[in-house]
Amino acid sequence: MIRQILATGILSEYTGFEDVRWDRVWNATTETLYMTGVSVAIVFVLGLILGLLLYETRQHQTIWSVALYKTVSVLVNVFRSIPFIILIVLLIPFTTAIVDSMTGPTAGLPALVFSASPFYARMVETALRDLDKGVIEAAKSMGASKLELIWKVYIPETLPSIVAGITVTTISIVGFTAMAGVIGAGGLGNLAYLEGFQRGRANVTLVATAVILLIVFVIQFIGDRLVAYIDKR
Numbered sequence: 001m002i003r004q005i006l007a008t009g010i011l012s013e014y015t016g017f018e019d020v021r022w023d024r025v026w027n028a029t030t031e032t033l034y035m036t037g038v039s040v041a042i043v044f045v046l047g048l049i050l051g052l053l054l055y056e057t058r059q060h061q062t063i064w065s066v067a068l069y070k071t072v073s074v075l076v077n078v079f080r081s082i083p084f085i086i087l088i089v090l091l092i093p094f095t096t097a098i099v100d101s102m103t104g105p106t107a108g109l110p111a112l113v114f115s116a117s118p119f120y121a122r123m124v125e126t127a128l129r130d131l132d133k134g135v136i137e138a139a140k141s142m143g144a145s146k147l148e149l150i151w152k153v154y155i156p157e158t159l160p161s162i163v164a165g166i167t168v169t170t171i172s173i174v175g176f177t178a179m180a181g182v183i184g185a186g187g188l189g190n191l192a193y194l195e196g197f198q199r200g201r202a203n204v205t206l207v208a209t210a211v212i213l214l215i216v217f218v219i220q221f222i223g224d225r226l227v228a229y230i231d232k233r
Contacts, residue, residue, distance in 0.1 A: 025191065025208070031187040031190075034105050035177045039109055040169070043166075047119075051121045054076070054124075054125040057072070084115050087111050088108075088185075098110060105186045112176050123161075130161070136153060160227050160231040163223060171216050188211055192209060
């Protein structure tokens with residue numbers, strides 16, 4: 001229903017947004033949601049693994065644990081520190097090799113994942129470091145294995161923080177998709193820049209910005225509700 005309204009341009013007749021092509025707004029929105037959804041799914045898994053790895057190797061003082069922690073920590077810090085727009089350019093050869101293209105929504109995924117995963121990994125590590133050590137020791141005294149500690153203690157006890165972290169990360173990714181769109185990844189950022197700014201159509205830029213804000217508000221609302229539901233403290 002919404003798509004039909006946008007495609008027919010009915011809104012333009014009543015709102016004065018004659019310059020806005022609503023079918024393009026719809027397509028740009030779906031591209032942004034595609035980039036956000038796919039990258040968030042990958043970032044959640046990868047960031048969780050990296051966060052657990054950082055937490056576990058940080059606690060042990062064996063030469064292998066120290067080396068692994070420092071290696072992962074340096075990589076996380078490096079990719080987290082590189083500005084996103086520069087990271088996209090640096091990853092062009094890698095992106096082209098994987099998706100056989102340097103433009104389009106799929107081509108924006110590698111940069112989104114490489115940029116957001118380290119950020120989320122640090123949030124997971126921080127959540128785990130705040131975990132009550134008494135709970136961990138109690139589980140160990142009952143003979144829990146490392147895998148059981150992860151699935152039955154680490155993740156359940158830090159789940160509110162994990163969900164809050166992925167909410168913040170998702171919102172950051174939405175912003176990253178807008179920047180990726182400026183250099184050809186598509187989405188609402190591409191629409192706001194090419195159709196709006198470069199052609200002097202302020203209404204198009206305004207609409208694209210409003211849709212991005214709406215997406216962010218919805219994500220934050222869902223994240224807050226999930227945290228409130230999960231957190232029983």
